[in-house]
Amino acid sequence: MSLPVLSRAADARPAAPVRILHVGVGNFFRAHQAWYTDQAPDAADWGIAAFTGRSAAIADALAPQDGLYTLLTRGADGDEATVIASLSAVHAAADxxxxxxxxxxxxxxxxTLTITEAGYLRAVDGAVDLADARIAADVAALTGGGAPTTAPGRLIAGLAARRDAGLGPVTLVPCDNLPSNGxxxxxxxxxxxxxxxxxxxDWIGENVSFATTMVxxxxxxxxxxxxxxxxxxLGRADASPVPTEPFSxxxxxxxxxxxxxxxxxxxARLVADVEPFEHRKLALLNGSHSLLAYAAPILGHETVADAIADPRCLAWVEEWWDAAVPHIALPAAELAAYRAALLERYRNPRIRHLLAQIAYDGSQKLPIRTLPTVLAEVAAGRVGPGSLRPVAAWLLHLRGAGAPVHDVAADSVTALAAGDLREAAVRVLGLLDEGxxxxEDVVEALLAAAADLAR
Known part of the structure; x- marks a missing residue:
């Protein structure tokens, strides 16, 4: 017997008027920004029109459900299911x-945006990468009356439409793991x-605010x-529920x-300066995730929970945290509590967080998650495996160890990592920071960490 499909008539409040646009209808957005909006006391006044990033699959899945979906919060002692009603409309990117x-x-x-680090299509100076073929195509579309396809191009089309309609201020809220994402x-x-x-x-300067967030x-x-x-x-059929952890x-x-x-x-917390919290999260959570994503599959692990249960992986994570903590401008007690909370989250057996999924796009993630700690440790005169192990694990990953390589720059980074290991180490380190x-001391420490991982 089939279960009835989620519907607003039976399971949720009416759709709220749309006052928020979102790009990137992935699971994270639906567990995070959409959930916060749904849980706010004024949720009935704040509907979201969400647009997919590329594939229309999620829009097709949610359409028969009136945009509703279930947030499945998986605690160590059981599940809690909550119907989320904040998506008033879901559209394919092509609409x-x-x-x-x-x-x-x-x-x-x-x-709001959740488009991943790679979706910003930035050049090395932080501006949009006009040499990227996708951006070049969008420039042609925007100047010729066509429809852009990248997130930056779609934002420009929308902002121009708002200006031409004579309308006023709007705030853009990026929710991706980029330092100073605003x-x-x-x-x-x-x-x-x-x-x-x-x-x-000039119109953007007068009418558009850019919020900064840590998520x-x-x-x-x-x-x-x-x-x-x-x-x-719930006794309901949901084609696209979202599993998540209790922490947010x-x-x-x-x-x-x-x-x-x-x-x-x-x-949510509204603060005057996101940076210390951002640094804490990028270094301690995201940095250790990347370490596990590249190192733990070499040992045969598939999930974060599997990896952190291995004493060897746990020791590597603690070593990384010990290297990162001295460079985070928050009280020691708060950082110690955050580390303990991370271990509790990582050990949750009911969150099957795949290491291969975390390993995607290391070329975009390591410069943000890992490199600042490496440079800070080197500047402090501490050159050792604690800070360099994530880079060593990524080097081995690019050479075929552990999880498969899925990276927007896969061809170039795997080429850098090929051949003689020492020469590859020099090239990969140079990619992250030319200095x-x-x-030689950094190269030697990296090679030592790689040898330890390969044992």
Missing amino acids: HSAWLGYWRSPALALV RALRDVVTSLAAAVDGTLV DRITPATTDEHRAAVGAL EWIIQGDFPAGRPAWEQAG LGGR
């Missing part, structure tokens, strides 16, 4: 007319605007087991001239 229509609405106040997004957007329509740059919630991929669990708990954190800095939901009453590859 460009709908995208522009929302930008032309006076009600629009916020645009500034990073501003640099990408304004540089692309300058390439497309110089007059748009955290472990959210694995959805499986049939999660669908079955939701069916058993959202730190927000910025101005919201057109308003925002009362996210702080759902647990590192020329230091």
